[in-house]
Amino acid sequence: MKTSSKTFRYSVGPWNIHTGADPFGPPIRREVPFARKLEMMKEIGFDAIQLHDDDAVPNIHDYDDATLRVKARELKRELDAAGLAAEFIAPRLWEDARTRDGAYTANLKQLREYADERSKRAIDIAGELGTNLIVLWLAREGNFVPESKCAVRSFEYLAEAINRMLEYNKDIRILIEPKPNEPVDKSFIPTVGHALALSHVTSDPGRVGVLIESAHSLLAGIDPADDMAFALAQKKLWGVHLNDQNGLKFDQDRSFGSVNLRQAFNQVRVLLDNDYGQNGEYVGLDVKALRTQSDEKAYKHLANSLFVVERLVEKARSLDKEELAARRLDMDYEELDRYMINHLLG
Ligand code: XUL
Numbered sequence: 001m002k003t004s005s006k007t008f009r010y011s012v013g014p015w016n017i018h019t020g021a022d023p024f025g026p027p028i029r030r031e032v033p034f035a036r037k038l039e040m041m042k043e044i045g046f047d048a049i050q051l052h053d054d055d056a057v058p059n060i061h062d063y064d065d066a067t068l069r070v071k072a073r074e075l076k077r078e079l080d081a082a083g084l085a086a087e088f089i090a091p092r093l094w095e096d097a098r099t100r101d102g103a104y105t106a107n108l109k110q111l112r113e114y115a116d117e118r119s120k121r122a123i124d125i126a127g128e129l130g131t132n133l134i135v136l137w138l139a140r141e142g143n144f145v146p147e148s149k150c151a152v153r154s155f156e157y158l159a160e161a162i163n164r165m166l167e168y169n170k171d172i173r174i175l176i177e178p179k180p181n182e183p184v185d186k187s188f189i190p191t192v193g194h195a196l197a198l199s200h201v202t203s204d205p206g207r208v209g210v211l212i213e214s215a216h217s218l219l220a221g222i223d224p225a226d227d228m229a230f231a232l233a234q235k236k237l238w239g240v241h242l243n244d245q246n247g248l249k250f251d252q253d254r255s256f257g258s259v260n261l262r263q264a265f266n267q268v269r270v271l272l273d274n275d276y277g278q279n280g281e282y283v284g285l286d287v288k289a290l291r292t293q294s295d296e297k298a299y300k301h302l303a304n305s306l307f308v309v310e311r312l313v314e315k316a317r318s319l320d321k322e323e324l325a326a327r328r329l330d331m332d333y334e335e336l337d338r339y340m341i342n343h344l345l346g
């Protein structure tokens with residue numbers, strides 16, 4: 001199903017079309033070739049693709065710096081031909097053995113240096129792909145054993161690493177994607193508040209903002225719409241990963257709106273009311289297909305999520321703003337609740 005006449009521009013990652021493997025079972029679907037993913041994304045209605053550095057250039061360690069750029073330029077031609085832009089590049093700082101103790105906060109200097117080098121290469125790839133956005137999901141920057149790292153020094157390490165990236169390329173903007181746990185037990189940057197505090201101690205806070213993922217906010221016990229509002233108020237919401245999450249458990253990346261429709265509605269409402277997207281921001285999805293889905297049905301989570309965003313846009317637009325304003329003034333929030341539920345059911 002294709003959603004026509006869209007309100008937002010949409011992006012998605014190649015990892016969102018996947019084989020269905022989980023920690024308890026092997027793949028149950030065939031790996032979809034990259035070119036086919038691009039085709040499907042375009043067909044469903046996406047405008048851009050989100051990429052990790054090694055999604056952009058697989059086997060990234062096999063190439064010297066010059067060849068890396070050549071490979072990135074080849075991808076740029078492929079994206080152009082598919083009619084998709086690159087939204088951002090994220091260094092995948094959690095799969096390599098050298099990042100097992102974290103990347104920028106690893107205790108060993110040579111491991112922190114690897115993280116720096118890898119980040120610079122991600123920045124080079126972004127440049128070739130025509131985007132200046134670098135996303136940092138700080139996957140392993142935290143601890144399981146509290147005494148294993150100095151939390152104060154770790155915060156400084158993160159700021160210093162970001163400063164080096166900002167210095168390396170004066171055009172980039174960095175989007176921190178906070179998440180409270182998984183794969184680490186306790187993250188050093190668990191929430192948007194922490195991420196923006198980190199932004200403020202960097203050498204150029206105007207170039208360090210956030211990407212908020214619904215499921216990550218929910219894992220921190222925070223309403224995603226409120227997290228988005230917090231960042232919007234500071235003009236620092238430069239990306240979102242819409243999805244859903246059923247309670248405090250592993251990061252589920254469920255289809256947007258599939259668990260809590262009202263919470264989903266309020267995310268769309270806050271984005272719409274605050275002109276999100278007017279400065280080129282994409283509405284990104286980070287959703288996973290259920291393991292039950294067969295090969296040919298493993299795209300529905302993308303189409304459904306996109307469809308739900310646009311349906312909720314309609315709901316946000318048809319809200320009776322006067323009714324809302326009146327209920328705020330007479331503080332009859334029970335009546336407001338009834339109105340909202342009825343509106344969403346209608
Ligand atoms: C992990 C997650 C990542 C980032 C990109 O939970 O959301 O896929 O979005 O690195």
Ligand code: MN
Nearest residue numbers: 177213241286
């Ligand atoms: Mn994400």
